[in-house]
Amino acid sequence: MSPSLTKAGSSGSDVDAPNAMSDDKRRKRMISNRESARRSRMKRQKQMEGLVSEKSILERKIHEDNEKYVAVWQNHFALESQNKILRDEKMKLAEKLKNLQHILASYEVPESDKDSEVSDKFCEPMAGF
DSSP states (O other): OOHHHHHHHHHHHHHHHHHHHHHHHHHHHHHHHHHHHHHHHHHHHHHHHHHHHHHHHHHHHHHHHHHHHHHHHHHHHHHHHHHHHHHHHHHHHHHHHHHHHHHHHHHOOOTTTHHHHHHHHHHOTTTTO
């Protein structure tokens, strides 16, 4: 064989070696990129599942809070109704007390006549009629 062929043959394999190395690096990089993309998809999937779960929890909490809100308002209206009834009753009782105080005031006598008239009025209630 001629030296030029040997050099060409050896240089040809030398050229293939860097190509083989670059192909190997490219393949490793491609595998690494695929793995990175897979990890990224898995991370996004977990984030999405977390957000869906959080959404479900928040929707449930909103529903519970709405139920509490309705219950509080119902209680508020019931208390307002009771309060109105109690105010009306208070007014009636205040009027009754005023009338009773007026009646008692009509039975009061001056200090000088108190002993004789009090005993007469309460001992013989029908005497005045």
